[in-house]
Amino acid sequence: MMLDLGKNSLKNISLRSASLIILVFFSLTGCWDNKDVTEINLITAVGVDKTTDGRVEVTFEIPRPSLTRTGQAGAGGGENSREKAVSLVSSKGDTAFIAVRSMVEKLAKDIFPSKMELLLIGEDLARAGLQEVFDLMERDPESNMTAKVLLVKGAPVKQVMEAESEQEKIPSLHLVKSITVNQDTFGSSKEARVIDILREVALPGKDPLIPVVEILEEKENLKVKNILVSGSAAFRGDKLVGYLTATETRGWLLAENKIKASVYSLPSPNDETKNISFEMYCENGQKKVEFIEGKPKLVIKIKATGDIGESQEPTDLTQPQMLKKLENKIKQIITEEVNSALNSAQKYHSDIFGFGDIIHRKNPQEWQKIKDNWPEIFSKAPTEITVEVKLKRSGYTRKGVEPL
Amino acid sequence: MMTNVKISGYQLALLIMGFLFGSTAVLNPTAMAGQDAWLAYILAWVGGFMLIWLYVRIALINPSLTLVEILKVTFGKYLGTVIALLYIWYFLHLAALVLRDFGEHMNVTVFYRTPMTFIISCFALLIAYCLRKGLEVTGRAAEILMPYLFIFVIIIFFLLIPEYDTNNLFPFLEKGLTPVIQVAFGVLTFPFGETVTFLMIFPALYSPGQLKKVSFAAFGVMGFIILGIIVRDLLSLGPDLLTRLVFPPSLSTELTPELQLEPLISVNFLLGGWVKITVCLYAALVGIAQLLGLNDYKHLVLPLVLLAVGLAMWLYEDLFKMMDWTANVYPYYAFPLQFGIPLLILLVAKIRKLA
Amino acid sequence: MALNIILLVIIAIIMVLLDLPGLLKIEKKNKIKVLISYFLLLLTGFTLGLLLILEREPVSPTVIIERMLNLILGIGL
Amino acid sequence: MFSWLKRKYKFLKTMAQANQQKNEQPQAEKIPQSFPELRAKLQQVFAECGDFKTREILVGDEHYRLIIAWMDNLASNQILHESLIRPLLEPQAFCQFLEDKEEDLAVFLKNNVLIAAELKEVTDFNQTVEFILCGESVIYIEGSSTALAAATRGWETRTVTEPETETVVRGPREGFVEDLAVNCALLRRKIKNPNLKMEMMKIGRQTKTTVCVCYLKGIADPALVQEAKTRLQKINIDAVLESGYLEEMIEDAPLSFFPTVGNSEKPDVVAAKILEGRVGIFCDGTPFVLTVPYLFLETLQASEDYYTRAISSSLLRTVRIICFYVSILLPGLYVAFLNFHQSVLPLNFLLTIAASRESIPFSPFTEALFMGITFEILQEAGIRMPRPIGQSVSIVGALVIGEASVRAGLVSDPMVIITALTAISTFILPPLQRVLPFFRFGFTIAANILGLLGIFFFLIALVIHLCTLRSFGIPYLAPLAPLSLSDIKDTFVRFPLWTMLTRPRDLTWPETGQAAKYRAGAEQLLSKMRKKEDR
Structure with missing residues (x-):
């Protein structure tokens, strides 16, 4: 017993010390992929644009951690607050990949795009096609597929990225948050992630729609409040073909059933100068394609409920006739919005509603016949839009106060 | 020594589950079937049940004999030895294949600059340690470690629910049944048919009466989990992305809100791969030891592991070659070993019984 | 490359050192068999590693398997 | 290297033989009549x-x-x-x-x-x-x-007091003392049963220390009792001053990091273990009583679990298990996530960490090692120092390590938090306190090489090691591996006492499959060892 013990111990000690030496050896020399957070440049936003000479320009927004740290209004805070919390670096190259890599020439540390939250795309690049950018995103394991995408209209991407935010230390986060909130509660803009665009680009019967940001007023010190995220850009495949206005975007969101709440206003039936506003919820949108004699007909059905949000005049709005009247008017407005969105889409030959995809999934044989000239068929297809509206609540009051 | 090793039914079930999970859940062999991946998988799963039934029958006819011994009994000393050598090569090849998959996956996802040899060697070291300690310890360690694998799979499955789009399941059978069956054949050989390895391990089961129940239960549970993984990838990525990606789960897990849980996929691969490689190398070692008439395989562990690492580096020049080969050549190479010879063994046994 | 070879040799030596006490304690009957198979396997692994480091590795078995299958089944692989 | 091993082996062999000769009992001698x-x-x-x-x-x-x-x-x-x-x-x-x-x-x-x-x-x-x-x-x-x-024995003994190593909020406060007779009496008072057997033996060539093997006949597995007695009888050393001497001589895996023999200072704990079918080994001169077999899960159990209500003690169990993981994994995970898997962390969190680490000249790995070693030093100092000085140690520790090193920019804030958390988690598991630092450093090193992958490599190796361990023939991780569903009621959570009707199968039911199987494994091991010895 004892004998055995002694022998084992010797063997084990030598084994253990050998493995320990190997471990320490590797921990000192190895570590190929070991890079500390302080040795990488976190990237929060990437802008991609095409220069006039046809090369790709990539701009990174790199936050400086010590300045973005929240809740530390400490000693150096007052002095630092004048400094920008993010720095912008851009670089040009024949391809996006080369442009990204050549960025290293201008940076002290390695780039780390895994945490990028926003991808800004220039108008010229969008017209030429997004394939390259998205391929890079898909291929690179370090990229973030849930980053939001924004198209910059009528200005260089870099200019938008220079805008400063007063609410967020990192401007791109301001934009990202505003897109999400907007889609949920207002509907003038939609949310698009890289992965969504990737899927849509590849789908034969669906084209991507990307939200648009534009500069409202040119200023020396551009702020985020001076730029506006509103409307969206329709693509055919990966190429930009045209823009949808804010209301058209809302029409699209209604049909796609992606909106949670939105606000409408219409002139009061009693007094044309006064307005009544509504908050509409729970829109239940459905899309269908009906075949009439082998020709597709595009059908959109929307069910909406709503509250009365505000009235500028004190009529009792809860009377049944009154409600009916109001509901009809809202119905008209919504139908108009959806219709104009659909019309624009047909005008651009861009199937942003994914009707082709619906045919493809539900009726693959039919799709085989029409898929080659689907854009043409889509743009000429007859449409039908049905909207049902129901007003349910009126807030705390039935009737506004009558000022004397 | 080898005949004395005993594992419980639960441990065997966990080993089969880990073996099936292995590299399957990361490579997703059904991806080529696009939106019909689930169908191809279910077809293969049913086929897998038939294969395991075959293996269990063989094991029950020859209780307490391993595959190598069965081969010798069935085909005589010389032919049996030749076929046994073929199987030993296959087990070794399988282990090397999984090692290489593991290395490639790590190189592509997180460890871009770490040399693959280093990653593979570290893994091989772990497996050598495990093999030295024997199958009983492996079974017990599986009891502790496999729950992690299940927990990680479930976490990822539920976190991805917001990404699921049932439209991705349609159009059903767009290109007809032929491509689906082709993919199903591939999935049948990888991973289901590879369980032929367990013919070397079945004799170690403590109570042979449980064999059928245990292996079917393991096939049922792990088959269901892999189905969940395939449906998860299909629903969250869509057929188009699924067919294009090298490692689909790595991308789908990136979609989890706030966190990017990609490392969990690597860890799952590690756990599954650990079981798979250990079982494969154990089978090869026991086979060699039995052919040579030794009563302990443990001395041969280190050189064989070294050989497996060498093979892993040698087998394929690059990722493209490997993917092409596993998709197009592997099924035809493995199927005779997984189905042909076992069927022959069963037939010979039946005929002998009649005679 | 030289470093890799040195590492490979060190690994092989460590392996032998770890295994030798066990190998020498086997009963006489099997000793020769085990020793031969041990060193045969080790030599194969070592040579393979060496050839891989020198980038002079022979044709991969997968290619041979592919060719054989082509020959037997005649499928256009 | 090999020849050196062989020489050592020969030396030990001759030593063992010499010991055997010395051990022979002196001849009986008549009392002279004149x-x-x-x-x-x-x-x-x-x-x-x-x-x-x-x-x-x-x-x-x-x-x-x-x-x-x-x-x-x-x-x-x-x-x-x-x-x-x-x-x-x-x-x-x-x-x-x-x-x-x-x-x-x-x-x-x-x-x-x-x-x-x-x-x-x-x-x-x-x-x-x-x-x-x-x-x-x-x-x-x-x-x-x-x-x-x-019998005229009568010497000064310490009175029965509350043990300092195992304090409880609810439960008996008495603890063993240095006197064997008192200790046996304390136990006997808990179990008033003639089946409680106490077999005395004398161990130690010079000290002739009385050692008492204690078990409940009918509940403890006779083979286990026999094994314990055999191992004790084989002990051949000069002195047994504390039960630690015995522990080291009868352990299954003397070089493993994990203890395979348990000890306790409280009669109620020892009584509970003996009632489960374990064997207690009392040693004269120390209040620490050994219990065998000792399984891994016992490190997570505390006597108080059974005195408080099931729900609250289940929560504490869970906390202890989390603490086990925290205390071995946290620094490693910190290094892995910060150096390899930054993408897993949310952006804001990453920015906060990056900000606090910006001016730190060392990598998280170096920091973790530095802080870990510092903590070990402080802990040791706190125990060894005389009480009055001990306080100043804690002040120095808190000020120097916590405050000043952060101020000086040597250590980042998150690292201090992590060190504190690991330290506190370690204190929750007293039986493993001396073991966990090894694994903490191991995981940190592994994480520095291969990130999360390295951690899991190490974890699997650790689990394999734990699975190879046995304590007196019983697998160390039982009842988790091999799984025994009827015993799992007292592991991660504690089921109410009225659901735990059976005694632990691993220990007491030799006729059922489980235990018999383990014994077969143990016997095999023993026979192998014997064969080696013969040769």
Whole structure:
């Protein structure tokens, strides 16, 4: 017993010390992929644009951690607050990949795009096609597929990225948050992630729609409040073909059933100068394609409920006739919005509603016949839009106060 | 020594589950079937049940004999030895294949600059340690470690629910049944048919009466989990992305809100791969030891592991070659070993019984 | 490359050192068999590693398997 | 290297053989009948022993001469006086004997005169010496080869107090003391059952320490008891000063990081373990009682779990398990996530960490090692220092390590938090306190090489190691691996006591498959070892 013990111990000690030496050896020399957070440049936003000479320009927004740290209004805070919390670096190259890599020439540390939250795309690049950018995103394991995408209209991407935010230390986060909130509660803009665009680009019967940001007023010190995220850009495949206005975007969101709440206003039936506003919820949108004699007909059905949000005049709005009247008017407005969105889409030959995809999934044989000239068929297809509206609540009051 | 090793039914079930999970859940062999991946998988799963039934029958006819011994009994000393050598090569090849998959996956996802040899060697070291300690310890360690694998799979499955789009399941059978069956054949050989390895391990089961129940239960549970993984990838990525990606789960897990849980996929691969490689190398070692008439395989562990690492580096020049080969050549190479010879063994046994 | 070879040799030596006490304690009957198979396997692994480091590795078995299958089944692989 | 190993092996072999020879019992020796001879012999044995006392008495009308021998301070003077000397000097005591003269004097003394509680007749001189050394008084009778040993033990013992290592909020507060007899009594008071067996043996060539093997007959597996006794009997060392000596000699895996023999200072804990079918090993001179077999899950159990309500103790169990993981993994995970898997962390969190680490010159790995070692130093200092200085250690620790090193920009804030968290988690698991730092460093190193992958490599290796361990034939991780569903009620959570109707199967049900299987494994192992020994 004892004998055995002694022998084992010797063997084990030598084994253990050998493995320990190997471990320490590797921990000192190895570590190929070991890079500390302080040795990488976190990237929060990437802008991609095409220069006039046809090369790709990539701009990174790199936050400086010590300045973005929240809740530390400490000693150096007052002095630092004048400094920008993010720095912008851009670089040009024949391809996006080369442009990204050549960025290293201008940076002290390695780039780390895994945490990028926003991808800004220039108008010229969008017209030429997004394939390259998205391929890079898909291929690179370090990229973030849930980053939001924004198209910059009528200005260089870099200019938008220079805008400063007063609410967020990192401007791109301001934009990202505003897109999400907007889609949920207002509907003038939609949310698009890289992965969504990737899927849509590849789908034969669906084209991507990307939200648009534009500069409202040119200023020396551009702020985020001076730029506006509103409307969206329709693509055919990966190429930009045209823009949808804010209301058209809302029409699209209604049909796609992606909106949670939105606000409408219409002139009061009693007094044309006064307005009544509504908050509409729970829109239940459905899309269908009906075949009439082998020709597709595009059908959109929307069910909406709503509250009365505000009235500028004190009529009792809860009377049944009154409600009916109001509901009809809202119905008209919504139908108009959806219709104009659909019309624009047909005008651009861009199937942003994914009707082709619906045919493809539900009726693959039919799709085989029409898929080659689907854009043409889509743009000429007859449409039908049905909207049902129901007003349910009126807030705390039935009737506004009558000022004397 | 080898005949004395005993594992419980639960441990065997966990080993089969880990073996099936292995590299399957990361490579997703059904991806080529696009939106019909689930169908191809279910077809293969049913086929897998038939294969395991075959293996269990063989094991029950020859209780307490391993595959190598069965081969010798069935085909005589010389032919049996030749076929046994073929199987030993296959087990070794399988282990090397999984090692290489593991290395490639790590190189592509997180460890871009770490040399693959280093990653593979570290893994091989772990497996050598495990093999030295024997199958009983492996079974017990599986009891502790496999729950992690299940927990990680479930976490990822539920976190991805917001990404699921049932439209991705349609159009059903767009290109007809032929491509689906082709993919199903591939999935049948990888991973289901590879369980032929367990013919070397079945004799170690403590109570042979449980064999059928245990292996079917393991096939049922792990088959269901892999189905969940395939449906998860299909629903969250869509057929188009699924067919294009090298490692689909790595991308789908990136979609989890706030966190990017990609490392969990690597860890799952590690756990599954650990079981798979250990079982494969154990089978090869026991086979060699039995052919040579030794009563302990443990001395041969280190050189064989070294050989497996060498093979892993040698087998394929690059990722493209490997993917092409596993998709197009592997099924035809493995199927005779997984189905042909076992069927022959069963037939010979039946005929002998009649005679 | 030289470093890799040195590492490979060190690994092989460590392996032998770890295994030798066990190998020498086997009963006489099997000793020769085990020793031969041990060193045969080790030599194969070592040579393979060496050839891989020198980038002079022979044709991969997968290619041979592919060719054989082509020959037997005649499928256009 | 190999030849060196071989030489060591040979050396140990010869050592073992030599030990075996030495271990042979000394021959029995007759007590000399003539007093001068006896006196010389006692003087020879107890030469230069200042605390050895003798007294010669003439009794029975000065016909008979007796020598009483005892160790001063070990034997109580009062008992000696009251129960031996006074009755012997009573004038009427020998009347009857002087009349009859038929009986042997020793028997007469034993039956009629002496009033000590326990009296033994001894014929072996060496044995009388042993009795004297144990605190008993020996009465030698001139002309007789029989001596009488009277139980006169009585020395100062510490009173039963609350043990400092295992404090409880609810539950008995008594703890074992250094005296074996008191300890046995404490246990006997818990289990009033004649089946509670206490087998005494003496271990230690020089110290002759009394060791008591304690088990419940009918519940403890006889093979387990036999194994424990065999291992104890095989011990061949000079001294057993504490039960730690025994622990080290009977452990299954002496070089593993994990303890395979448990110890406790509380009678209720030991009683509970014995009631489960374990074997307790008491050692004279220490309040720490060993229990075998000791399984991994016992490190996570506390006696109080069973005294408080099931729900609250289940929560505490879960907390302890989390603490186990935290204390070994946290620094490693920190390094892995910060150096390899930054993408897993949310952006804001990453920015905060990056901000606090911006001016730190060291990598998280170096920081973790530095802080880990610092913590170990502080902990050791806190234990070893005399109490009054101990306080200043904690102040220095808190100020220097916590505050100043952060101020100076040597260590980042998150690292301080992580060190504190790991430290606190370690304190929750006292049986593993000395073990966990090894794994913490191991995981940190592994994380620095291969990130999360390295951590899991190490974790799997650790699990494999734990699975290879056995404690007295029972797998260390039972009932988790191998899984025993009926025993799992007392692992991650504690089921209410009324659901735990069966005793742990691993320990007490030899007839059912599980335990028999383990024993088969253990026996195999033993026979293998024996074979090796033979060769």
